Amino acid sequence: xxxxxxxxxxxxxxxxxxxxxxxxxxxxxxxxxxxxxxxxxxxxxxxxxxxxxxxxxxxxxxxxxxxxxxxxxxxxxxxxxxxxxxxxxxxxxxxxxxxx
Numbered sequence: 785x786x787x788x789x790x791x792x793x794x795x796x797x798x799x800x801x802x803x804x805x806x807x808x809x810x811x812x813x814x815x816x817x818x819x820x821x822x823x824x825x826x827x828x829x830x831x832x833x834x835x836x837x838x839x840x841x842x843x844x845x846x847x848x849x850x851x852x853x854x855x856x857x858x859x860x861x862x863x864x865x866x867x868x869x870x871x872x873x874x875x876x877x878x879x880x881x882x883x884x
Contacts, residue, residue, distance in 0.1 A: 786883035788848040793840040821853025
């Protein structure tokens with residue numbers, strides 16, 4: 785069965801503090817540890833020298849055991865809690881999933 789890579793790229797709103805950004809990444813780390821089916825989570829700041837990030841400064845990748853685990857994560861109460869906390873800070877987000 786194929787694993788799912790779940791990628792999110794964030795463009796934070798003007799005025800979002802470094803502390804708020806770090807809290808966002810911490811919330812996502814906690815989420816990844818509390819939702820079944822997430823095998824791996826990594827996050828970081830864009831450091832590409834190509835200049836093609838279009839204002840997206842931070843991103844994360846979660847690896848799900850399979851599509852069913854990803855599908856269960858989407859409406860999961862912990863995911864909804866984190867979205868409620870984080871989305872007010874986000875100007876734009878890109879979500880992209882693929883099988884590996």
